[in-house]
Amino acid sequence: MNVAITGGGGFLGRRLSQALLAEKGVGRIVLLDATPMGPSSGDSRVETRCANLLDPGVARSAVEAADVIFHLAAVVSGQAEAEFDLGMSVNLDATRSLLEAARATGRQPKFVFSSSLAVFGPPLPETVTDETAVHPRSSYGAQKAVGELLVTDFSRRGFVDGRVLRLPTVCVRPGAPNAAASSFVSGIIREPLHGKRANCPVDPDTELWLSSPRAAVANLVHAASLPGEALGQGRIINLPGITVRVCEMIEALARVAGRGVADLVSFNDDPGVRRIVSGWPARFDVSRALDLGFVRDHDFSALIRDYLARDESASAVRRA
Ligand SMILES: NC(=O)c1ccc[n+]([C@@H]2O[C@H](COP(=O)([O-])OP(=O)(O)OC[C@H]3O[C@@H](n4cnc5c(N)ncnc54)[C@H](O)[C@@H]3O)[C@@H](O)[C@H]2O)c1
Numbered sequence: 001m002n003v004a005i006t007g008g009g010g011f012l013g014r015r016l017s018q019a020l021l022a023e024k025g026v027g028r029i030v031l032l033d034a035t036p037m038g039p040s041s042g043d044s045r046v047e048t049r050c051a052n053l054l055d056p057g058v059a060r061s062a063v064e065a066a067d068v069i070f071h072l073a074a075v076v077s078g079q080a081e082a083e084f085d086l087g088m089s090v091n092l093d094a095t096r097s098l099l100e101a102a103r104a105t106g107r108q109p110k111f112v113f114s115s116s117l118a119v120f121g122p123p124l125p126e127t128v129t130d131e132t133a134v135h136p137r138s139s140y141g142a143q144k145a146v147g148e149l150l151v152t153d154f155s156r157r158g159f160v161d162g163r164v165l166r167l168p169t170v171c172v173r174p175g176a177p178n179a180a181a182s183s184f185v186s187g188i189i190r191e192p193l194h195g196k197r198a199n200c201p202v203d204p205d206t207e208l209w210l211s212s213p214r215a216a217v218a219n220l221v222h223a224a225s226l227p228g229e230a231l232g233q234g235r236i237i238n239l240p241g242i243t244v245r246v247c248e249m250i251e252a253l254a255r256v257a258g259r260g261v262a263d264l265v266s267f268n269d270d271p272g273v274r275r276i277v278s279g280w281p282a283r284f285d286v287s288r289a290l291d292l293g294f295v296r297d298h299d300f301s302a303l304i305r306d307y308l309a310r311d312e313s314a315s316a317v318r319r320a
Pocket residue numbers: 006007008009010011012013032033034035051052053054071072073074075076090094114115116117167168169170171
């Protein structure tokens with residue numbers, strides 16, 4: 001099985017490629033990203049390509065040998081809101097080009113599209129189900145929603161064998177803050193663990209729908225392993241997550257790393273971020289996803305411990 005991952009140098013793309021290397025039957029993996037990816041994994045099956053999906057021919061050559069395509073490349077929510085044209089090009093035009101490139105292979109490849117809970121917005125029911133209509137409150141959410149429809153229709157036409165995963169917000173994301181409206185969700189855990197102050201731009205009672213990186217990657221891998229018949233016409237899946245209030249996240253941080261660490265978080269409202277994030281749902285009925293074998297996290301403290309286990313420098317700060 002040959003694989004192509006767009007956004008392969010990003011947070012989830014890198015981890016996904018590592019996870020795939022441990023799977024049986026994986027041949028070549030093409031990691032495509034517009035940002036230079038640094039040293040490769042050392043595994044000869046992995047090929048890194050620094051190229052922009054918007055440039056002519058890039059999508060076609062990335063997927064020409066692929067049996068499975070993971071389309072993760074995206075402009076994240078805050079940036080897509082600030083730079084409308086860029087968001088439309090990458091999140092929408094490049095998605096369509098990639099679908100056309102997949103169709104042109106004539107082999108009906110599996111096409112796993114990373115969508116987001118940002119397709120939803122008010123009015124929201126108490127619990128989002130598979131029948132809940134999408135009402136995006138951001139350009140990013142609208143672009144993901146159109147991508148979902150395209151993947152569904154390309155699948156109905158038999159051009160690709162698509163699967164759309166609506167990912168929860170993934171936490172704890174390592175590295176520097178990014179331009180996502182949800183960047184603070186990881187920031188209020190990660191920065192204090194490194195001894196740094198962090199601001200929370202939303203109310204402490206705000207509820208979030210979260211996934212660990214581990215569960216998110218396991219679910220991407222699982223999506224590609226499912227036979228198309230298991231999905232039928234229903235190509236869109238609300239992935240499992242956990243519902244956590246911001247104040248519960250800070251309490252978990254205090255339990256895992258100490259009160260002094262949790263006290264590094266301050267609360268200063270940012271109306272722009274609050275407007276986007278408060279429109280996102282935090283409670284989902286994910287029975288279909290669980291029936292299909294997708295996995296879930298169980299408690300937020302484990303997400304912090306997972307991060308500490310992977311990030312040696314944060315662990316060192318904790319031990320000091
Ligand atoms: N991380 C989350 O919390 C989360 C939540 C919901 C959905 N998602 C979705 O999952 C996917 C992966 O998320 P992530 O956190 O790894 O994002 P990321 O920003 O770390 O990675 C995305 C990658 O796409 C690349 N990219 C952007 N434009 C490109 C282009 N024109 N051509 C080629 N590459 C391009 C970027 O360089 C980046 O490395 C995205 O589609 C995102 O919308 C992520």
